Amino acid sequence: NLVLCSKGIPQTMATLGMEAFLDEAGCKLIFYLHRVARGVSLSTTCLLSGFQAIKLCPSISRWMDLHIRSPKCIVFCCFLCWVLHFMVNIPIALYVAGPTNSKNVSMVFVYRYCSSHLSGILFSVTAVLYTVTDGLCLSLMVWSSGSMVLILHRHKQRVQHIRSSRLSPRTSHETRATHTILILVSMFVSFHALASILSYWVTQLQNPSQWLRSISVLVASGFPT
Numbered sequence: 490n491l492v493l494c495s496k497g498i499p500q501t502m503a504t505l506g507m508e509a510f511l512d513e514a515g516c517k518l519i520f521y522l523h524r525v526a527r528g529v530s531l532s533t534t535c536l537l538s539g540f541q542a543i544k545l546c547p548s549i550s551r552w553m554d555l556h557i558r559s560p561k562c563i564v565f566c567c568f569l570c571w572v573l574h575f576m577v578n579i580p581i582a583l584y585v586a587g588p589t590n591s592k593n594v595s596m597v598f599v600y601r602y603c604s605s606h607l608s609g610i611l612f613s614v615t616a617v618l619y620t621v622t623d624g625l626c627l628s629l630m631v632w633s634s635g636s637m638v639l640i641l642h643r644h645k646q647r648v649q650h651i652r653s654s655r656l657s658p659r660t661s662h663e664t665r666a667t668h669t670i671l672i673l674v675s676m677f678v679s680f681h682a683l684a685s686i687l688s689y690w691v692t693q694l695q696n697p698s699q700w701l702r703s704i705s706v707l708v709a710s711g712f713p714t
Contacts, residue, residue, distance in 0.1 A: 491526035492713040495519050500706045513587030516603035521582040528574035528622070530713060531681065533567050536631040538674075542633035545640045577622070580615060616689065623685055627678055634674035641667050680712040 499519055502510055511519065540563055586604050645663040687705035691697045 490713075491522060492530055493710055495523035495526060496706055497710055500703070504703065511587065511603060516587050517582045517585050520603060521578055524578040524581050525574045527709070528578065529567075529570050531623065531626045532570045534677065535626045535633070537563070538568055538630055538633040538637075539705070542636040545637055568709065574681075577618070580611070584611070591703050612692070620685070623681065628683060630674055630677055635661075637670055638667050641670075677712055680708060684709040684711070692706045 549576065585674055641663040645661055684705065687701070687708055691702055691705050694701075
């Protein structure tokens with residue numbers, strides 16, 4: 490909800506032709522909240538998927554402490570995700586400016602309703618940091634989803650001879666769970682990867698078109714929706 494509101498509402502207002510509806514403090518708050526919410530959404534989704542994979546895998550569950558599967562541990566890890574992204578995204582709040590400064594030649598990146606004075610080197614460092622964190626989250630999501638699919642497939646093979654005696658035409662629980670996991674991870678990876686590519690493309694163009702900006706926002710809002 491925070492991702493959709495912090496990006497969708499200002500973008501909609503800008504599309505309807507409203508100008509200068511945010512001051513500098515508003516721009517800082519909106520961009521900061523969006524980056525924090527996006528990072529938390531990304532990392533917590535991967536985190537919960539990892540917990541599911543650990544819970545399904547008997548060998549890992551026996552090797553790791555049983556407390557890792559407790560709700561308190563999950564809540565604590567989600568809290569750490571919030572703290573981490575609050576700290577990592579502090580540069581966003583420092584270098585985003587209001588629309589009144591959009592004509593200043595020192596502004597490198599100008600958005601539809603806000604602007605930014607990130608230097609080229611600082612932008613590159615920030616982009617690398619976000620790319621690494623996003624890549625780690627996407628890799629964790631793919632690993633945990635693949636592990637769960639493999640575990641479910643092995644379990645289905647072990648109990649197949651029991652179900653074959655029933656002659657039941659219904660789809661097995663493992664098959665339905667596998668389809669759900671594959672749909673989730675496919676949407677997750679596709680939306681986030683495409684959104685990252687479009688976002689980088691928009692920032693690299695001198696004067697990106699309105700349709701490209703709108704498509705970038707639409708794709709970024711796809712998975713949260």
